[in-house]
Amino acid sequence: MSVHYQPVECKSFLHHFNKKFLPFKWGANPYRGCEHSCPYCFARYTHEYLGYDSGTEFDNKILVKVNAADVLEKELSRPRWKREAVNLGSVCDPYQPAEQNFKITRQVLEVFAKHKNPLFVGTKSNLILRDLDILLDMAKHTALIVYITITTLDDNIRSKIEPRAASTEERLDVVKRLSDVGVTVGVLSMPIFPYLTDGRDSINGVVKAVSDAGAKDMVPGVLDLRASCRNCVLSLIEEEFPDLLPKYLALYKTAYAPKDYTGKIYRAVEIARRSCGFKKFEMPVLTEKQTTLEV
């Protein structure tokens, strides 16, 4: 796949969320579009606001916010800024392949660290280990939670649903290496794909593997097929798992799987989580005073 990187100057870097259930009110994205190319990516539709399509152009037209660190420095220096928690990578993966060359995420991490600003960072890439020095500094001086997505231990399935992201083994290695040095790591096990990664063995395997690697929590989410995800995911199923297509069409009469199905999956995850010693899930809360975090 040939990828086009478009340098852009942003006017603001932080954007405000208005969702009460999230533990942060601010998001930040060094890149728009994502080369990891997950068909289920909920952010695909956002590329349409930029004049691109939400299919292949989301994967291969990547906007690079070259002035992000300068803009962030100004935003965090404003007297009215209250050091609220920010989610770095709220729309697109901050450690996607572009970061190898452009290093925008590293630059903004340095600014967050300088201001000791509470931070969530989410990724599916082991490139985050490059920035271990800054993450360690932040873990010591402010509130930081890294979220790694791990959807399955089956790397054959992983390579189809997250084709250009790090392998499952590499992601487990990230969880372990960050946890071993005291960075708080949670795992997002989402989306769980019906009939592919929703079996009891699959769920138990993921929960045990992330627990053994040192994750402080594991948060599940069943696949939904909102907006452009529907076509992307159903095309993937048709191409790679054609026998499952009728079952997907039957299950996803709307964008969401029915509650009796999702309830069954979440119960299975909860049993697995408890057996590995995870506490009842609560949304993590970051405050600048926290030095030890629990998720």
Ligand code: SF4
């Ligand atoms: S890594 Fe995240 S942002 Fe990138 S395509 Fe996958 S789901 Fe979307």
